Amino acid sequence: MEMEMNGVTTTNTITATTTTTSESQKKARLAILELAHMVSVPMSLVAVIRLKVPQAIWQGGSNTPISASQILAHICPHGGGYDAENLQRILRLLASYNIFVEHLNSRGERKYSLTEIGKTLVDDTEGLSYAYYMLQHHQDALMQAWPVMEEAVKDPTAEPFKKANGEGAISYYTKRPDELKLAVKALCGMSIPLMREILDSYDGFQGVETLVDVGGNNGISLRSIMEKYPNVSKGINFDLPEMVASAPHIPGVTHVGGDAFESVPSGDAIFIKWVLLAWTDEECKKVFQNCYKALPANGKVIACEPVAPEMTDESQRTRALLGGDIFIMTMYRTKGKHRTEQQFKELATSAGFSRFHAFYVDPYMAVLEFHKSSI
Ligand SMILES: C[S@@+](CC[C@H](N)C(=O)[O-])C[C@H]1O[C@@H](n2cnc3c(N)ncnc32)[C@H](O)[C@@H]1O
Numbered sequence: 001m002e003m004e005m006n007g008v009t010t011t012n013t014i015t016a017t018t019t020t021t022s023e024s025q026k027k028a029r030l031a032i033l034e035l036a037h038m039v040s041v042p043m044s045l046v047a048v049i050r051l052k053v054p055q056a057i058w059q060g061g062s063n064t065p066i067s068a069s070q071i072l073a074h075i076c077p078h079g080g081g082y083d084a085e086n087l088q089r090i091l092r093l094l095a096s097y098n099i100f101v102e103h104l105n106s107r108g109e110r111k112y113s114l115t116e117i118g119k120t121l122v123d124d125t126e127g128l129s130y131a132y133y134m135l136q137h138h139q140d141a142l143m144q145a146w147p148v149m150e151e152a153v154k155d156p157t158a159e160p161f162k163k164a165n166g167e168g169a170i171s172y173y174t175k176r177p178d179e180l181k182l183a184v185k186a187l188c189g190m191s192i193p194l195m196r197e198i199l200d201s202y203d204g205f206q207g208v209e210t211l212v213d214v215g216g217n218n219g220i221s222l223r224s225i226m227e228k229y230p231n232v233s234k235g236i237n238f239d240l241p242e243m244v245a246s247a248p249h250i251p252g253v254t255h256v257g258g259d260a261f262e263s264v265p266s267g268d269a270i271f272i273k274w275v276l277l278a279w280t281d282e283e284c285k286k287v288f289q290n291c292y293k294a295l296p297a298n299g300k301v302i303a304c305e306p307v308a309p310e311m312t313d314e315s316q317r318t319r320a321l322l323g324g325d326i327f328i329m330t331m332y333r334t335k336g337k338h339r340t341e342q343q344f345k346e347l348a349t350s351a352g353f354s355r356f357h358a359f360y361v362d363p364y365m366a367v368l369e370f371h372k373s374s375i
Pocket residue numbers: 187188191214215216217218221238239240243258259260261272273274275
């Protein structure tokens with residue numbers, strides 16, 4: 001406030017500045033405490049998934065608000081000493097992150113239903129959901145890598161996962177059937193809704209007869225593409241031999257084991273989803289060159305990958321993508337990364353591709369087309 005007397009003006013200015021500073025300091029201290037306690041959030045999510053809380057509330061679609069004791073009655077009908085108060089503490093935290101809706105009545109009783117985010121944790125008819133992605137990311141071997149994350153800065157020659165567990169993540173999973181099963185369920189749980197989204201809004205599979213999926217894992221993406229596009233009469237699911245060894249039979253799909261750094265099978269188009277992020281720039285270039293060789297003159301690569309934003313901001317999209325980037329650095333490859341659209345373009349151009357289009361069909365993953373011909 002402007003005052004006529006200089007002395008008063010000065011005093012008021014100092015008071016205002018002091019108040020602003022102390023307000024911003026309070027906010028800063030609160031922000032640091034929220035971050036310091038942040039680990040409670042994913043671990044609470046893991047706990048409710050392991051306890052099967054989402055299914056207990058969902059009850060085949062009713063999603064009727066129920067209390068922590070009622071949830072426990074579903075989970076453990078014969079008692080078992082489970083503690084409803086502690087479950088409610090977990091549910092309250094997760095309600096603050098919009099996983100559950102909290103319904104508080106006048107007697108102070110709390111009941112919970114699932115939000116749209118919470119519903120992503122409920123298994124579909126194929127027994128899949130995002131719950132497995134959450135569990136996979138927080139299993140013991142991966143959790144061992146976080147405390148040594150700074151090693152990725154000090155010595156980027158081996159990823160923190162390897163330093164903590166003595167071997168790389170892929171080799172770790174492939175030697176352990178339970179961990180491998182969880183990894184496949186995590187991939188499929190995320191892939192099925194994403195593929196639905198892609199196929200609803202992207203029509204680049206039209207006119208393709210033979211489609212190769214590089215790093216296609218068990219072939220589930222090819223299955224959904226071929227269901228929607230019958231013109232894709234031949235699908236080649238290409239992955240490491242140990243991965244395709246247990247892949248299921250899918251009509252029209254041939255599973256081929258091999259190494260994309262050596263060569264990739266030929267087709268009219270090559271699909272590659274959620275694979276490039278785990279490779280270095282040199283490795284991506286090598287695989288793009290192998291794809292170029294395997295395609296006809298009018299062929300294209302259809303990549304589907306997270307695309308990092310150019311600008312750093314506080315949005316949920318930026319945080320989800322940059323968080324995923326750190327996950328890759330820590331678990332899979334210190335020099336694997338989430339790339340920007342421009343970085344993808346440069347990689348593909350360096351391998352000989354002449355035309356590039358990006359389709360932002362989903363907030364997390366974009367479809368990126370790399371064409372051999374310039375028309
Ligand atoms: C994150 S998964 C993605 C799987 C699938 N494309 C999806 O979207 O669900 C990465 C896949 O790349 C495969 N992969 C890794 N290195 C490979 C290589 N050198 N050649 C072929 N496939 C490879 C892995 O075995 C794994 O199945």
